[in-house]
Amino acid sequence: MGIVKDILYKTANKRFLKIFKNQTIFPYYHIVRDNKVSHIENLYQFKNCKQFLNDIDLLTKHYNSINPKDLLENKNNKNSFLLSFDDGLQEVYTVIYPILKKHNLKAIFFINPNFVDNNEGLYKHYISIIISHLKNIDFEKSTLEKISQKLSFSYNSIDEFKHKFINIKYSEREKINDVLEFLKIDIKAYLQEHRPYITKEQIQEMINDGFFFGGHTMSHPSLNQLTHEEQKKEIINSIDWLKENFNINYSFFAFPFSDKSISKKLLNELFEYDNNIKLFGNSGLKKDIDNRIIQRFSLENPKKTTAKQIVTENLYKYFNKLIGKYNIKRK
Numbered sequence: 001m002g003i004v005k006d007i008l009y010k011t012a013n014k015r016f017l018k019i020f021k022n023q024t025i026f027p028y029y030h031i032v033r034d035n036k037v038s039h040i041e042n043l044y045q046f047k048n049c050k051q052f053l054n055d056i057d058l059l060t061k062h063y064n065s066i067n068p069k070d071l072l073e074n075k076n077n078k079n080s081f082l083l084s085f086d087d088g089l090q091e092v093y094t095v096i097y098p099i100l101k102k103h104n105l106k107a108i109f110f111i112n113p114n115f116v117d118n119n120e121g122l123y124k125h126y127i128s129i130i131i132s133h134l135k136n137i138d139f140e141k142s143t144l145e146k147i148s149q150k151l152s153f154s155y156n157s158i159d160e161f162k163h164k165f166i167n168i169k170y171s172e173r174e175k176i177n178d179v180l181e182f183l184k185i186d187i188k189a190y191l192q193e194h195r196p197y198i199t200k201e202q203i204q205e206m207i208n209d210g211f212f213f214g215g216h217t218m219s220h221p222s223l224n225q226l227t228h229e230e231q232k233k234e235i236i237n238s239i240d241w242l243k244e245n246f247n248i249n250y251s252f253f254a255f256p257f258s259d260k261s262i263s264k265k266l267l268n269e270l271f272e273y274d275n276n277i278k279l280f281g282n283s284g285l286k287k288d289i290d291n292r293i294i295q296r297f298s299l300e301n302p303k304k305t306t307a308k309q310i311v312t313e314n315l316y317k318y319f320n321k322l323i324g325k326y327n328i329k330r331k
C-alpha cells in the first residue's frame with residue numbers, strides 16, 4: 001500500500017461501509033489456508049478459513065452477490081460483489097470451493113494451464129521454496145553467495161537478498177532450476193508430494209457445479225517483459241486451453257502481476273478475439289478505457305480489517321478522482 005492509502009486506512013471507519021455500498025466491488029485472493037506452506041510463505045501473507053469466513057459474512061451482509069453469468073449477459077450490478085481467485089492453487093478446490101458452495105456463492109478462478117496437474121510450477125513459487133530451504137540452513141553465507149552469483153545480483157543483507165531473488169526477471173527463471181539443482185531440491189518430488197495446483201478433474205467438477213474459470217496466461221510471466229506477440233499468445237492460449245478442455249464458450253481473463261503496462265493495441269486485439277470477453281485487472285476502484293475491463297482489489301492481507309479495507313479502497317477512489325487518476329489511461 002502507498003503512503004496515501006496507509007493514511008486513508010488509518011482514518012477509515014468501518015461505519016462508512018454503508019455509504020459506499022453503491023460501488024460494486026471485485027475482491028480477489030489467491031489462497032485460503034490455516035497453516036503456512038513453502039511455495040507461498042515468502043511471497044505474501046494470506047487469510048485462514050476463519051478470516052475468510054468473516055469476509056464472506058461481511059460481504060454478503062452489505063452486498064448482493066453476482067453470478068459471473070450476469071457479467072457475460074452484461075446485466076447491471078449495483079451494490080454487488082464478485083470474488084475471484086488467481087493462480088489455480090489446490091486450496092481453491094480443497095478449501096475455498098466448499099465454503100463458497102455452502103454460502104451459495106459463485107466465483108471466477110483464474111488459472112495457468114501449464115501448472116494444472118502439477119507437472120510444473122510457477123517460478124515465483126519455486127523461489128519461495130528455495131527461500132524456505134535457505135531459512136532452514138540459517139541463510140548460510142557461502143550458499144547465498146553462490147546463488148547471487150548465479151543470478152548476477154549483489155546484496156548487503158538477507159532481506160535484500162530475498163527481495164532481489166523474488167524480483168528476478170521472468171527471463172532469468174531458467175536459472176532457478178540451476179539453483180534448485182545446486183541445493184539438491186527435487187522440485188518434481190515437491191510437486192507430487194504437495195500438489196500445489198488444481199487438477200483438470202477438479203476444474204471439471206467445479207464447472208459442473210456452476211463455477212467459472214478464466215485464463216491467467218499459460219505460465220504467469222510479467223507481461224511487460226514480453227514482446228507484444230508473446231503477451232497476446234500467453235493470454236489467448238490460456239483462454240483457448242479452457243475452451244478446448246472444458247467446453248467453455250465464454251472468455252474470462254485476469255492479468256498476472258499487474259495490468260498497468262497493458263497496451264490499448266493488445267486490449268483491442270483481445271476484444272477482437274471475443275467481443276464479449278471480460279478482462280480483470282488489479283488496479284483497485286478505477287475506471288478503465290472499456291467496460292469489458294473490470295478492476296479488482298485484493299482482500300488477502302490478514303493483518304488488515306476487511307471493512308476498513310473496503311472503505312479505504314472507496315476513499316482512495318475519491319482521492320484518485322480529485323487528482324485526476326480515476327480514469328485509467330492506456331497508450
Ligand SMILES: [Zn+2]
Pocket residue numbers: 086087216220255256257
Ligand atoms: Zn497470478
